[in-house]
Amino acid sequence: MALSQPKDAGVVALIDALGAVSDTGCLAAARADALTRVRATGLPTRRDEYWRYTRPDTLTQAEVPTAAVFAHDDAPMFGEIDQVRLVFVDGVFDPAASDDPALAGIVIERLAEVQQRDIHWAKEVYGKLETAGQTPVARPLAALNTAFATDGIVLHVTGKAGKPVSISYLHENDTSDAILHHVIRIDAGADLTLLEQGPGAARLNKVMEVEIGDGGAFHHVQAQGRDHERRAVTHTFARLGTESRFKSFTLTVNGVMTRNECIIELTGDDAVAHVAGASVGDGNFHHDDTVFVTHDALNCESRQVFKKVLRNGATGVFQGKILVKKDAQKTDGYQISQALLLDGDSQFLAKPELEIYADDVVCSHGSTSGAIDTDSLFYLRSRGVPVAEATDLMTLAFLAEAIDEIDDPALAADLLSRLQGWLARRRS
Amino acid sequence: MLEIKNLHVKLEEEDKQILKGVNLTVGAGQVHAIMGPNGSGKSTLSYVLSGRGGYEVTEGAATLNGTDLLDLEPEERAAAGLFLAFQYPVEIPGVGNMTFLRTAVNAQRKARGEDELSATDFLKVIRAKAKDLQIDAEMLKRPVNVGFSGGEKKRNEILQMAMLEPKMCILDETDSGLDVDAMKLVADGVNALRDAGRSFLVITHYQRLLDHIKPDVVHIMADGKIIKTGGPELALEVENNGYADLLEERV
Numbered sequence: 001m002a003l004s005q006p007k008d009a010g011v012v013a014l015i016d017a018l019g020a021v022s023d024t025g026c027l028a029a030a031r032a033d034a035l036t037r038v039r040a041t042g043l044p045t046r047r048d049e050y051w052r053y054t055r056p057d058t059l060t061q062a063e064v065p066t067a068a069v070f071a072h073d074d075a076p077m078f079g080e081i082d083q084v085r086l087v088f089v090d091g092v093f094d095p096a097a098s099d100d101p102a103l104a105g106i107v108i109e110r111l112a113e114v115q116q117r118d119i120h121w122a123k124e125v126y127g128k129l130e131t132a133g134q135t136p137v138a139r140p141l142a143a144l145n146t147a148f149a150t151d152g153i154v155l156h157v158t159g160k161a162g163k164p165v166s167i168s169y170l171h172e173n174d175t176s177d178a179i180l181h182h183v184i185r186i187d188a189g190a191d192l193t194l195l196e197q198g199p200g201a202a203r204l205n206k207v208m209e210v211e212i213g214d215g216g217a218f219h220h221v222q223a224q225g226r227d228h229e230r231r232a233v234t235h236t237f238a239r240l241g242t243e244s245r246f247k248s249f250t251l252t253v254n255g256v257m258t259r260n261e262c263i264i265e266l267t268g269d270d271a272v273a274h275v276a277g278a279s280v281g282d283g284n285f286h287h288d289d290t291v292f293v294t295h296d297a298l299n300c301e302s303r304q305v306f307k308k309v310l311r312n313g314a315t316g317v318f319q320g321k322i323l324v325k326k327d328a329q330k331t332d333g334y335q336i337s338q339a340l341l342l343d344g345d346s347q348f349l350a351k352p353e354l355e356i357y358a359d360d361v362v363c364s365h366g367s368t369s370g371a372i373d374t375d376s377l378f379y380l381r382s383r384g385v386p387v388a389e390a391t392d393l394m395t396l397a398f399l400a401e402a403i404d405e406i407d408d409p410a411l412a413a414d415l416l417s418r419l420q421g422w423l424a425r426r427r428s
Numbered sequence: 429m430l431e432i433k434n435l436h437v438k439l440e441e442e443d444k445q446i447l448k449g450v451n452l453t454v455g456a457g458q459v460h461a462i463m464g465p466n467g468s469g470k471s472t473l474s475y476v477l478s479g480r481g482g483y484e485v486t487e488g489a490a491t492l493n494g495t496d497l498l499d500l501e502p503e504e505r506a507a508a509g510l511f512l513a514f515q516y517p518v519e520i521p522g523v524g525n526m527t528f529l530r531t532a533v534n535a536q537r538k539a540r541g542e543d544e545l546s547a548t549d550f551l552k553v554i555r556a557k558a559k560d561l562q563i564d565a566e567m568l569k570r571p572v573n574v575g576f577s578g579g580e581k582k583r584n585e586i587l588q589m590a591m592l593e594p595k596m597c598i599l600d601e602t603d604s605g606l607d608v609d610a611m612k613l614v615a616d617g618v619n620a621l622r623d624a625g626r627s628f629l630v631i632t633h634y635q636r637l638l639d640h641i642k643p644d645v646v647h648i649m650a651d652g653k654i655i656k657t658g659g660p661e662l663a664l665e666v667e668n669n670g671y672a673d674l675l676e677e678r679v
């Protein structure tokens with residue numbers, strides 16, 4: 001049986017809808033390989049164990065479910081921060097709205113241009129981390145992305161980047177289907193802060209591959225936009241060298257369907273990876289954080305901190321795994337996922353997992369969900385704080401542990417004010 | 429000031445009557461003490477007055493300066509001037525002590541139609557009051573009561589009271605857990621607040637606190653009722669003889 005024989009009808013329909021895979025330039029082989037792989041695995045279905053808590057159909061169907069463009073008058077996210085701004089509108093790069101990408105310590109290019117060349121370093125990363133991340137669990141939507149991505153940013157960080165690079169994803173078309181793929185290489189000792197914001201499209205499939213050299217550092221903060229009807233599936237694949245650092249934080253506010261996967265491989269000794277998220281949802285909200293951290297080197301630290309606030313029937317999902325390989329001694333692994341349920345209709349589904357083959361490790365994980373503590377609420381109210389304000393104080397306190405994961409106080413303050421705004425709009 | 433009439437309270441969840449007809453009137457500017465055996469209903473009374481959930485008033489009334497307390501939300505009772513220093517102050521991780529107090533002070537001012545206190549004015553006031561109670565600045569920055577020692581929690585209650593300037597202050601065993609010096613500090617804090625327009629209901633097991641905060645009236649509570657009311661000498665009697673005689677008298 002030919003490997004390229006599609007396994008299910010869904011994958012055929014979606015692949016037909018997406019058209020031909022680009023077959024020229026330096027990324028052609030990676031794309032062809034990804035297409036073969038996704039044809040072989042098929043797309044996720046509800047029967048897949050890895051998609052048990054999240055219905056993949058709206059992410060895999062050929063026709064994009066419409067998502068009304070959400071109008072709001074918020075100040076732009078991270079607006080106060082000096083940055084190099086790159087803008088995509090419904091998945092299409094907007095050069096006019098973007099800054100000149102010339103910046104000391106970093107080379108910024110577009111995937112759409114890079115792939116036309118015959119020779120480019122991106123070839124060594126594009127699809128490679130994604131492919132490695134397909135075992136032990138298949139991630140077909142990431143392979144699909146590698147095959148069909150129309151554009152993305154290719155970053156080569158050679159020193160300490162002069163300022164953060166920000167990518168804004170605007171959503172202006174209610175049936176847009178965007179597939180973006182970013183490739184980031186951080187050289188030994190180099191340092192990058194990447195900010196991402198915005199819904200991106202009616203449906204966004206985004207992959208980011210990040211290779212961090214020895215002693216390199218990657219700081220990442222993203223906010224997925226307030227659009228209620230948008231859908232997104234994102235995969236972040238990171239490979240960490242010796243003594244390197246990876247820190248990623250995601251804020252998700254609203255959205256009918258979000259699946260964020262983060263796949264981290266600690267391959268050099270003494271590396272540190274922190275991944276955290278705060279999400280808040282009201283009503284028709286489904287948010288899934290799926291994290292897979294593999295320790296494959298000595299004395300590495302990983303940390304996962306996820307907090308979700310859910311109300312009016314919102315659903316939160318967390319699947320987090322720490323895999324410690326046989327020789328990854330002195331691993332320090334930590335994982336916590338918690339949900340605050342503001343009413344009885346909302347639900348939190350969690351699957352925390354540890355798989356440990358080394359004997360000298362410290363790993364812990366915990367998962368809780370619960371309502372606001374009534375004694376604390378009464379204590380605040382007894383001092384005159386009205387119930388709505390007291391509830392907000394408690395809710396922000398609940399989220400604080402996740403927000404604390406952000407190193408930069410200005411960024412943390414910005415995210416906190418968004419969360420305060422979201423809560424304030426829900427006061428009845 | 430505070431008037432409690434024939435107050436009957438049971439637990440909401442079970443058929444357990446806890447207060448069985450409490451009558452108590454505290455006049456403006458007065459200090460009343462309530463003593464009584466463990467489990468007699470003293471904390472329940474203070475919780476019901478401040479509006480904690482889980483209780484059901486089956487009979488009776490409670491008013492603060494003529495306002496029906498039992499009809500109000502807890503925050504409205506606070507804005508009306510009621511304050512409870514908790515027997516067991518609650519730890520609230522993630523909520524800063526300072527943020528909490530400023531939110532509380534300003535919420536009460538707002539509810540009373542007064543201007544909010546600016547951040548700098550608030551800081552000035554709280555620093556001075558914290559100093560009086562020997563609460564250091566570092567403690568103010570910590571989350572509410574988290575990691576505070578028993579005595580620190582109690583002093584923090586008094587700091588909150590000093591900041592909120594309530595009219596009717598209920599102190600539920602504020603002396604328990606305090607060392608001798610801290611007790612003096614807390615008593616000084618309370619005495620500094622004593623004034624013709626402010627009343628205190630001091631729940632305690634020991635005469636010691638009442639040496640510092642001189643009560644006008646002492647009540648003995650047993651089995652959900654006030655069984656005896658008298659002057660300061662009643663507290664001394666309890667201190668010396670326990671409750672046995674008083675309970676017997678009642679039978």
Ligand SMILES: Nc1ncnc2c1ncn2[C@@H]1O[C@H](COP(=O)(O)OP(=O)(O)OP(=O)(O)O)[C@@H](O)[C@H]1O
Nearest residue numbers: 439446464465466467468469470471472473482515
């Ligand atoms: N939520 C509750 N559930 C069950 N029993 C309760 C509850 N609240 C109060 N009680 C009971 O009511 C009675 C009165 O309790 P309360 O705490 O008011 O006593 P107290 O006089 O303050 O005692 P102490 O001097 O020990 O503080 C006790 O028997 C207690 O067990």
Ligand SMILES: [Mg+2]
Nearest residue numbers: 470471472515
């Ligand atoms: Mg008590």
